[in-house]
Amino acid sequence: MDRRDFLKALGLTATVSGAGALLAACNANEQSGAGGAVAVSRGGTLYVLYDVTSIRLDPAKSQNLAITTISLLHRRLTAWKTSADGPATVVPDLATDTGRASADGKTWTFTLKDGLKMADGTPITSAEIKYGIERSFDPAFSGGLGYHKTLLEGASGYQGPFKSGDLASIETPDPKTIVFHLARPYGDWPWIASMPAFAPVPKGKGTDANYDASPVASGPYVVAENTKGVRLRLTRNPNWNAQSDPARSGLPDAVVIQLGQDTGVMSQRLLASQGNDAYAFGANFVNPAQLAQIRSNPAAKNQLVTSKSGALAYLALNTKRGPLANPKVRQAFQYAVDKTAYQIATAGSADLAGPIATTLITEGIAGREKFDLYPAPPGGDVAKAKQLLTEAGFPNGLDNLDFPVSTSNNDADKAQALQAALQRAGIRTKLRPLDDDAWTAVVTGNDGAYDLTLGSWQPDFPSANANIQPLFGTSEIGNGGYNLSRYSVPEVDALIEQAQGTVDQQAAGKLWAKADKRILQDSPVIPLIYTRNSFLHGAKVGDFVIGEFPAYPNYLQMGLAK
Template sequence: MVSKSPAPLLTRRTVLAGSVLAGLGATSFLAACGANERQGSSSGQGSSSAPAKGGTLTVLVSSTATNFDPAKSQSLAITSLGLVHRRLTAWKVESGKPAQLVPDLATDVGSTSDDGTTWTFTLKDGLTFSDGSPIRAADVKWGLERSFAASFSGGLTYHKDLLAGAAGYAGPFEGAHLDSIAAPDDKTLVFTLARPYGDWGWVASTPAFAPVPEGKGAEADYGLKPVSSGPYVLSTVQQGVKLELTRNEHWDAKTDDVRPALPDTVVFSLGQATDVVSQRLAADSAADQSAFGAGFVSPAQLVQVANNPAAKDRLVTSQSGALAFLSLNTRRGALQDAGVRKAFQYAVDKSAFQVATAGTAALAGEIATTLITDGIAGREEFDLYPTEKTGDPAKAKELLAQAGHPDGLSGLTLLVSQSNNGPAQAQAIQASLAKAGITVTLQVLDEDAYYAAINTVNAQEYDLALASWQPDFPSANANLQPLFATSAIGDGGYNSARYSNPAVDAAIATAQATVDTDAAAKAWVAVDKAVMADSPVVPLIYTRNSFLRGSKVTNFFIGAFPAYPNYLAVGVSS
């Protein structure tokens, strides 16, 4: 996943760029406050002792345009889209705890009778849209089918790759339908997959599983006037200025266990400069007392916040976050040799990368040694290449010599996005590699060119690339498959190492097909170790995110995953 600058919807593109991570659509690479570095694991509450109903909550974001079309969205289940659209399943996120999969529109998280190929869901009683019409299984089917239409592309695609017979399907607007999405009655949905897939319950929490009234949503601007299934409706749209959500009178709290819907009104204030947002929230005056920033607090601003006693108590920091890593293009020159690639595990000074990221290790995040990020159930700590955090240049030179390169490596290119502090991070990598006899030239690209290079084979040749990744849902599956499966090379995929190993592909398929949660977790740890043994990437740090809130914002916290505030829980005090 990659990032640009904070928008109300957290997208995949917001979490993969070389030095950029996402707030709600994007912002600078991570930060946390040493003076408050673990507050994200505590209550992170506002000024009142208990969350209260009522009032207006304002979210300050830097993007100037957005929409609430579930087919086009890559929004995490706990961010802004979740205020308007429910899905079959949801995430229960609590302070300091891993996210749990829970029912949303459905009565449970899905059941399978054939080891993961067929999944059945039953809708709850009493579900209605904001127009007062009942939410039926056919509406969920229609919403999913609608996501296949070319004019509504851009959302997450897990379901498109998994549903049987979906290849070549172009949506329902010409009368064609997918037999692999069956709605035999108003309450029942049956999904037939092309292969067993144990995480289908998590996939059912992605935006495309939001219902759209059957026959509606053909218009291009549906995202600006959607029919809501959640506690809020989009009532005011002033693109470039603000979006305003007000209560959906047809939403029934008795059917919804994850959305307390505390504020009467939620306003997304658009086009706000990130540093100015931090200054405003630190000052905590007038309406800003009931606001929070969608974007990360920058390292420079964190220093100021840490020195402001009134403000630092309102800073909430994640325990961890996205994995930042150095990709080694396994199709290029000497990097085709795993022996050469292993030298990079020792050559990189991860502590220098921390400093380049946020000034200090405490602000940047913990040193990374595995690919499965913190906060994912079943994750295992291990280190196949134990060394000092400053690296071991002598060991790296030794491994290069053993691989037939006694004079080191020269002429390599390192791809990085010019956004935010990407060049500084790349320079830190460049300097540490030089100590190990590896000379690197930086290729600094704008964001669009960077993404094109990562997502398209041969769009831009490179040997190394700085990247980061936040999973789309809390499963190791979403950590590993998008980055290391052969199928994720090019064609819009995020396998920036161009890594292809048939044994790993088979292990990924086995892990994906495992329905038992504990067994699946063990299978994914085995994949993590197998990939690391091949060394297609160097894990750098598990980044941290810090967010600032006004003094009247309540119930503002970050769970163990994802590293963002739970928008669905936030309220304001009077």
């Protein structure tokens, strides 16, 4: 799935393209990173302003992250703990721990906490979790994050409990124990167990599409109203036990998500903080055109929060096409690009856009190592680029490289900035504007008929695994995969498999850092920046924190002033 801006996965926008909005790092988490100026208490109604007309609430269909909307309703075996001061960590949620692996890393066992109940009074047992996961395989309820579907043993061809019956690789030996048998060792299974499909579903529920509108909740809230294009209103779940839940504060009495909002008006409302807007926040990025004004407004200082960094923006080079098959040619691009020009094209200035990137693993991911294999000034090193092209046999540069680019948001402006920079080194490109669907079809299809393109990626879960494998594994070339550089190196595939199978996360992190460096030696992509995200909230909203990962506020921890 498209992660060029990582929005669809969060349920934060109606599309998956475009740059979003960014703000200077000096204001990152300034209002509430250390507790903030707003003293919060239990009670009140939190309002969320949102430009989409509906939200996926069925855990089988959801691509929400573990800190956003769906987790107000659904708990899973594990959850995320985010912090402005360090990487995200996995914590127990419905389970007593984050899972116990067998020696070979292929079997994972979880034990459930005592006294857990669904909102309808159904006890949460291993059977409800197994049923929920099995249900996610049914084609009628597809669309959610599906990492587990390729990892569970015997899952190939399985079509859910209604068509295929029991999935033997998920065992429930007793009501409190659930055991997963994987097809191969996989050290990140505790993160997989935090995904929406691992939410419990009562047996016999969720048999039709209507479940998406009002699912049975296990989190602090239940659906009280769901009117498409108008509002989603959540009220307290009387069966939620705050003491057993380390991920959710559950402070507001209710959460009202106002749908179909105008993003331009949204910022004005939040800054004014009149009436209910004082208790609201915007789920969409701040519009780049409004950032300069907001930034210069002293009254807005405590209402605007910005991530330290975010998704990796990069230029992908098709390693299967003509001269780009030569690693030295690709390395020339590392010096030819002007990353400062890219920053300005993204958000008007370098500090608004986000810091310059030199690695594939994004900031805020445990185990990430900072390095730069191609040191150059931010504006590039044209002489070095020309030298490498000459050594590769192209002293006159390159002509007519096909550069498809999405017309959504300002991707075309960013591509033009790169085009101008590359031309300085004699690399001449031809931009091919496409609407977002057409662009996606070209770059993720099987033909690979293009030379270079822009991409952006932030993982679905806080592991370098989700940085590296989706973008550089051979299995992700074509067929809708996002290996946009068509990069296929057996040594790297073997390293990915080794890292995925390593249960010890510190040891796995070293392997992923090794993979990061090994891939960049071949230069299939040019890291550009780690894009920043900025959000506004009303004056009465506190504990509004953006962690090091992901670059979005944690919906589950916010509270309100009296």
